[in-house]
Amino acid sequence: MKELKVSRRTQYTRMVLQDSLIELMKEKSISKITIKELCEKADVNRTTFYAHYTDQYDLLRKIEDEVLLWLKEAIITLLGKITDKSGTMQVLEGICEYFVENSKHLQVLMSEQGDIDFQKEIFTLIYQQCGISPPSPTNIWLGINEDAFIFAVNGSVGLIQHWLKNGFKKSAKEMAETIYELTIHIR
Template sequence: MTARELTESRRTRTTRRLLQDALVELLAERPLNKISIKELCIRADVNRSTFYAHYTSLDDLLRDIEDNTISWVSGALDQLLAQPDTAGIEHVIASICQYIADNRSHLQVLMSPKADLGFQQQLLGLIYSRRSVAEQLQSQSTTDPAEAEMRVRFAVSGSIGLLQYWLATDLEAPAETIARTICTMTLPATT
């Protein structure tokens, strides 16, 4: 790759990030259907042609934000699956909480009632589709498949609910506290 290609790539990433951040700021104020491309461009300090060089619509921009988040979550789930023990799982959960803290503005919007509920359903679907995550979380807790499924549903929904609460309270608790709470409530007790 040439120096120019690296610079263009960096410039492209920077421009996309400016547009994403501006959309998130506007979504915190009002729904997507009340936001215009013109005001987004003003907020991001880019012109309309720059916007259209990267995205076809505001929906396209929002999908890009959601896709980036889903991609990261998918990678985090892969890391979770690779962990051989509870300590490794706890470490990955702590890194997920730290990612949320580092990306709070985007995630506060994506996980709020203001956002596209389809994204939240997609997120849950991704987690539930990874049966081995569920099996790893609950493998030692019971031999009854129906009870194991209920425990998994409770663990996932409860964890998502706690993360939504944490985001809604503007991350009042430290990431480590949230991670510890999730681990305590969802991982089987070891003896």
């Protein structure tokens, strides 16, 4: 089937709604955001909103899905078939650079206002693509400790939250090196 081209108006409407949701999430949790205030902030009517999204949670999930799609593509592009330290560092640095370039949205998505499951999903995906995954009946023999994996994912989320919240006091490369050094022993 032929893929339909999204009009500029549709792209603009989605961008304005996404930006408006992110702005509102800086002030309060998504559960406290109404469709009415979201539409007022975006200067669109409710009918327009519902033509694109079912509710504010659907809108947030679409934003998160875009980030995850970029992340998956970036990992494949950056990592390729390299599984050594330089490949892992390239992936981590590229992802940290993405965080800097898209800090407007990611500061909120990775904050306490964001969805912790989404945040964990980001680092689980990164670590799995870099050859670090939680133990399962098929890979338990690799010596990967489930507690260490959970600690690495949650610790990385907290570290990125701190980095975003405090204005990128470390460069993307320094942040990638920090994450790498703190998680390398999980393998």
